[in-house]
Amino acid sequence: MAIAEPEPEGVAALHAAIESMGERVRAAAADIDRDRHVPDGIVTELREAGFFRMLVPVAYGGWETPAPHVVELIAALARYDASTAWVLMIGATTHALTAFLPEAGAREIYRNGADFPMGGLITPPPGRAGPVEGGYRVSGRWPFGSAARHCDWFVARCQVDGDEPGAPPLIVFMPASDVTIHDTWRVVGMRGTGSHDYQTDGTFVPASRAFRADDEPAAQQGPLYRLARFGLLPAYMGAISIGIGRAAIDAFTAYARAKVVNGTPLTELPLTRARVAEAEAIVGSARAYLLQVARDSWAKVSAGEDLSAADSALQVLSATHAAHTCAGAVDLMFTSGGAAALSTAGALQRHLRDVHAAKQHRLVGFGMYEQAGRMLLTTG
Numbered sequence: 001m002a003i004a005e006p007e008p009e010g011v012a013a014l015h016a017a018i019e020s021m022g023e024r025v026r027a028a029a030a031d032i033d034r035d036r037h038v039p040d041g042i043v044t045e046l047r048e049a050g051f052f053r054m055l056v057p058v059a060y061g062g063w064e065t066p067a068p069h070v071v072e073l074i075a076a077l078a079r080y081d082a083s084t085a086w087v088l089m090i091g092a093t094t095h096a097l098t099a100f101l102p103e104a105g106a107r108e109i110y111r112n113g114a115d116f117p118m119g120g121l122i123t124p125p126p127g128r129a130g131p132v133e134g135g136y137r138v139s140g141r142w143p144f145g146s147a148a149r150h151c152d153w154f155v156a157r158c159q160v161d162g163d164e165p166g167a168p169p170l171i172v173f174m175p176a177s178d179v180t181i182h183d184t185w186r187v188v189g190m191r192g193t194g195s196h197d198y199q200t201d202g203t204f205v206p207a208s209r210a211f212r213a214d215d216e217p218a219a220q221q222g223p224l225y226r227l228a229r230f231g232l233l234p235a236y237m238g239a240i241s242i243g244i245g246r247a248a249i250d251a252f253t254a255y256a257r258a259k260v261v262n263g264t265p266l267t268e269l270p271l272t273r274a275r276v277a278e279a280e281a282i283v284g285s286a287r288a289y290l291l292q293v294a295r296d297s298w299a300k301v302s303a304g305e306d307l308s309a310a311d312s313a314l315q316v317l318s319a320t321h322a323a324h325t326c327a328g329a330v331d332l333m334f335t336s337g338g339a340a341a342l343s344t345a346g347a348l349q350r351h352l353r354d355v356h357a358a359k360q361h362r363l364v365g366f367g368m369y370e371q372a373g374r375m376l377l378t379t380g
Contacts, residue, residue: 010050011069017049018076025080032192033350036185038087043150047115051088055096057220059103060110062095064222066302067232068294071239075287078243079250082354083192085243089236090146090193091117097155097171099220105208106219109153109173119147120155120198122171122213123362127200129158129170135206136160138172141182141199148181148196156200157213168214178203189357223301232297234315234363238290238322241358245283245326248351249276252333255340255348275336279329286322293318313375316368323364330355 025042032038046052054070056062070092078085095118098106120142127140142156158170182197218225253276259266266272293314300307307315334341334352341348359365 010063011065011073014049014051014054014073015076017045017051018073018080021045022077022080025077025084029081029083029192029347029350032081032083034191036191037149037194038081038084038147038192040150042084043087043091043117043147046088046091047117050115052092052095052117053114054092055094055224056110056114057099057106057222057225059220060098060106061114064224067224067227067235067298068291071232071235071291071294074236075239075243075246078240079246080243081192082240082244082247082351082358083190085240086190086193086358087117087147087150089240090119091150093233093236094118094120094155096224097122098173099218099222099225100171100211100216101173101219102208102211103219105173105206105210108209116152117147117150118153118155119145119151121145122155122157122169124157126157126159126169128161129172129205129210130161132204135204135208136170136172136210138174138203138205139201141197143184143197144195145181145198146193146195148198149194152176154179154198156198168212170210171213172205173209174200174203174205187357189353189355191353223298226301227297227307232294232315234319234368235290235294237358237361237364238286238319241323241326241355241364242283242287242290244351244355244358245279245286245329248330248333248348248355249279249283251347251351252276252279252337255337255346259340272336275332279332282325282329282332286325290318290322309375309379313372313379316375317372320364320366320368320372323359323361324366327355327359 028039053062054065058064074085074089077088098109121144127138127142129136129138138158140156140158153176154174156172158172160170178200180199182199184197185195256266256272297307297311297315300311330351334348337348
């Protein structure tokens, strides 16, 4: 099932913004990797272009951009720098969760506009939420707070004191002023995402800024919010790997065109040609599969249909496939670069580290193949 729809207003402008800022982002990539964060100036450009509005409900000043377009935009930015694209991905997609809040809480969050990054963790481990009059007292420390130093608001998963075992967790929203950030993100790849721990101790969260992560429908009923709580988050992560794969092909191609080995241009060696062609096919195939599944899912929810278990399995599978096969494509380009690829002055070693770090995320980790297979084998 495919869709043929005009681009929503603003998507073409966002692609143009990526093209405009892309070379500046690429030029900053080595510094982003070294400094372990995306510069404020780049995040400001993303804010001003409207990227963080993409998944905000229209009712609160957002665009509710169709999910397949979001996948394409993230992949396009990741071609220039994976960490910057990850900051965009988390900073934008977390906004989708505000569709599940009571309207009063969402309007409080967006009282000054929607052009800001929002981040946090809604998977385990949980913090604690103690019920008090009007809301909860929240305490906890959560890892992997990507873009933490740029976020205006944070979400967090909590277990409510007194709940029965198995009760759905509580998702809370807290302003950055209520959160302490700990500099913990010291890793080998995706170094610039700034995915630090964040913590709060006894912060009051009103009930209007919290919801239970159960099966209740979103307060906002656009198709974007009928894709389930995670939506197409794995697909957005797969898009990062597709962008890295494309970047690695670009980097190796530029190197090969300038390199001569024993009097023979590297571009004329059969092995070089074969490896570039294989990498191109891998990345292109992963992109096509990821987008087709995203489009099929979007077409269903746009028509008012519910996604089946098999649909959800394909979402997981296409994203996991993208993350792991694109890592293989980057491996091909890195190996083809020989000893020169080891240089920290070049981009290939960074693409290698980034793509393997990206596929470590639990939502696209190797174990997700098993989950997708189980879902496919147990559905009619």
